[in-house]
Structure formats: C-alpha cells, structure tokens
Amino acid sequence: MDLNLHDIHAESIELALDRARQYRSLLEPEIAESICLDILNIEPENQSALVVYILALTDQVSISGSQSPFQDIEVAIAKLSSEYKQIYYTGIVLERRARFMLTQPMSRAFAYDYFIKALGCYQQAEQMRPDHNDEAILRWNSCVRTIQREKLEPLSETDQIAMSRES
Structure with missing residues (x-):
C-alpha cells in the first residue's frame, strides 16, 4: 500500500476549511490540523487556514499539555498578513497556556504571568483593531x-x- 500523502484539489479548499472548523468544534484538533496542512500545502498563505491551524495546535496544548507545537505555532503566526492578527493570536497562545497551567497543580503559580503577557498582546491588538472588532476586548x-x-x-x-533553589 502506498503511504504517500495525497494533494487535495484547489476547488475543495473552502469545503476542507469548513471541515477543519467542524473537527475543532468536535474536539478533534489533530484532524483539524491535518486538514489545514493539506490546505496550506496547496495555498501556503491562506489566512483562514493559518488561523484554524494555529487554533487547532493551541487546542492540542489546552487538551494534552503538549509543548511540541509551539515552534509550529510561531511560524504560522509569522505568516499572518496583518500585525493585528499576529499580536492577537500570540495573545491567544499565551492565554491558552495560562488556562492549561491552571489545571496543573505544579504550574498554577505560573499562570498569572502568562495571563499578563496575553493581556499585553490584547491591549496592543485593541489599539490597532479593525473597526467594529472587539475580539481583543x-x-x-x-x-x-x-x-x-x-x-x-x-x-x-x-x-x-x-x-530557583529547587531546580
């Protein structure tokens, strides 16, 4: 059996994007991530796919605590076309790390710092937000x-x- 990846058709990107969003809402971020990678293979700068990809990766951190996707998240955020989105989604990543830390007894003490960093991003994003867009607020x-x-x-x-003495 051939185990090579198959390319999707450019005409099916919008449907694939809808599926990725659906899998995120079904709490299956690994499938959403895979779909986004298929889309990004065809359209590397597809902004909607990049956003869903970033969120799917952060979903995995929030669910499992996996630290591995942070480099992929940073690369994807850098590809976002607007400075506003780069700052806003950096805030999302920091906030999700903080929320995960709240669930971990030994990490709970660090959650505050991540929330504060996220707030800094949201404050910056609020200053440059598009009209009628209060998501940072x-x-x-x-x-x-x-x-x-x-x-x-x-x-x-x-x-x-x-x-510091314990480590």
Missing part, C-alpha cells in the same frame, strides 16, 4: 475575570527564590 475581559476568580497573583520574590 472580549479576550481581555475573560482573562481579567479569570485572574480575579482564581485569585491569581504574581509570584513573590520568596517564591521565585525557593523555586
């Missing part, structure tokens, strides 16, 4: 509410010293 508010609800605080100097 919505993400900002969600992060702030999570920090407040979880009572997250920056690590104290004592905590940082203790952690």
Whole structure:
C-alpha cells in the first residue's frame, strides 16, 4: 500500500476549511490540523487556514499539555498578513497556556504571568483593531475575570527564590 500523502484539489479548499472548523468544534484538533496542512500545502498563505491551524495546535496544548507545537505555532503566526492578527493570536497562545497551567497543580503559580503577557498582546491588538472588532476586548475581559476568580497573583520574590533553589 502506498503511504504517500495525497494533494487535495484547489476547488475543495473552502469545503476542507469548513471541515477543519467542524473537527475543532468536535474536539478533534489533530484532524483539524491535518486538514489545514493539506490546505496550506496547496495555498501556503491562506489566512483562514493559518488561523484554524494555529487554533487547532493551541487546542492540542489546552487538551494534552503538549509543548511540541509551539515552534509550529510561531511560524504560522509569522505568516499572518496583518500585525493585528499576529499580536492577537500570540495573545491567544499565551492565554491558552495560562488556562492549561491552571489545571496543573505544579504550574498554577505560573499562570498569572502568562495571563499578563496575553493581556499585553490584547491591549496592543485593541489599539490597532479593525473597526467594529472587539475580539481583543472580549479576550481581555475573560482573562481579567479569570485572574480575579482564581485569585491569581504574581509570584513573590520568596517564591521565585525557593523555586530557583529547587531546580
């Protein structure tokens, strides 16, 4: 049996993109990622496919804690055509890392720092957002509410010293 990848047809890209979005919503980000790779193989600069690809990779981090896709995520973000999108999706990646850390007892202390970095991206994105696009504001508010609800605080100097001694 031939185990080579098959190219999709350019005419089917929109349908494939719909399928990738559907698999993300079904919590099957690996399949969404694969579909996006098929699209990007045909149209390497397809902005919609890049966005779904980035989100599918971050879904995998959020679900499994896998650290491996971060280099792929950074490469994909760099291919986004607008500075706004690059900053906004960098914020998404940082926020998802923070939210995953909240689920891990030993990493919970670092979640605050990632939320703060995400907030910095959202604040920057808000300043350059397209008209009538409040997605950065919505993400900002969600992060702030999570920090407040979880009572997250920056690590104290004592905590940082203790952690550096342990490693």
